[in-house]
Amino acid sequence: MRALLIVVLVVSALWAGYWVVGSQAMERGVTGWFAAQDRGPLTAEQQGITVAGFPNRFDLTVTEPRLSNAETGFGWQAPFAQVFMMTWKPWHIIATLPTEQTISLPLQDLAITSANFQASAVLVPGTDLTLDRSAVAVDTLALRSSAGWDMAAATLRLGLRRAVDRANAQELALEMTTVSSSAGLSSTEDLPEQIDLIRIDSLLGLSAPLDRHMGQTAPTLQDITLREGLIRWGDMVLSASGSVTPATDGTAEGRIDLRVENWRKLVPVLVATGLIGPQQSQTVTRALEILAQQGDDPNVLPLPLTFQNGWMSLGPLPLGPAPRFY
Structure with a gap:
């Protein structure tokens, strides 16, 4: 002990x-x-x-x-x-x-x-x-x-x-x-x-x-x-x-493939966040409708976010300069 x-x-x-x-x-x-x-x-x-x-x-x-x-x-x-x-x-x-x-x-x-x-x-x-x-x-x-x-x-x-x-x-x-x-x-x-x-x-x-x-x-x-x-x-x-x-x-440089369900509600968000102007909303909507109609469901929008040559675009929409890694 x-x-x-x-x-x-x-x-x-x-x-x-x-x-x-x-x-x-x-x-x-x-x-x-x-x-x-x-x-x-x-x-x-x-x-x-x-x-x-x-x-x-x-x-x-x-x-x-x-x-x-x-x-x-x-x-x-x-x-x-x-x-x-x-x-x-x-x-x-x-x-x-x-x-x-x-x-x-x-x-x-x-x-x-x-x-x-x-x-x-x-x-x-x-x-x-x-x-x-x-x-x-x-x-x-x-x-x-x-x-x-x-x-x-x-x-x-x-x-x-x-x-x-x-x-x-x-x-x-x-x-x-x-x-x-x-x-x-x-x-x-x-x-x-x-x-x-x-x-x-x-x-x-x-x-x-x-x-x-x-x-x-x-x-x-x-x-x-x-x-x-x-x-x-x-x-x-x-x-x-x-x-x-x-x-x-x-x-x-590269590409992100997006898929948006009920995509029409996305356009007011793009306007509210300043990515597009209010006067562009109808033109953007028509362009996205054309893209959506190419798929099986018109309510589903396949949309590429591309980064190329120093610029980024959302489908056909130019968004401005691409972000930098460094």
Whole structure:
């Protein structure tokens, strides 16, 4: 009995020592990372770093983190950020963000509010700390832009994981429910004010893996394969699939094949979002009718979204310059 007690005390002491050493290393590492950012375009500030959770967790709390990049104009700040790791599997990270955050973009600021905002990441055990998979779950999400628009969603689920059959590729999945926005969604009487469902299943080709060397390797997007895109908005259903790659100048090249059920309700949306002018709506409707009549169902419109020579078009409709990968 005495020997067992000694063993328990020794193991407990070793475990406590492991936690103390690990928590101190975590605190020093995070503190050092914030301090090191002053030497580059990224600046990072915080008002306090603590580690708790003894004996089975490392619970890291950063008070008032603030990040900003002078080159890109991107920034982020929040009252706090928390990261949790179990002591026996530190490669599995869980993060909790506050109900209010702010993202700064070059031309606007986004105020983000939510009832719940959690994320997780699982790394491949090893020295490279390669990302294996990650997930984000947000409930009652609301975005409000300083540019005057807003958006809300009942739920947002985002997942990213390594593709098993292609090096440096990531599978990205997104699902949002009950989406609303001031950007023209309620401008048509034929559709409800909220989009029921937005779903994306895609494959992203990257130039380098997502690991601790990203600062040096700077992974860039090489191509996008859209396996499934789906929008359910009342009785209008839009589905999509296709692929896009960057041209030599970085502009998108490729084609996304769209299929729109009850497509006539799409034209008022194009007008409300500014993609076409009100005076063009009748001409566009007639052109789309001709395309729809070529199929089996006149209420279903097959429509290609093409990116070519620096421009993008929706069927016969020119939409403007194509987006850039880089």
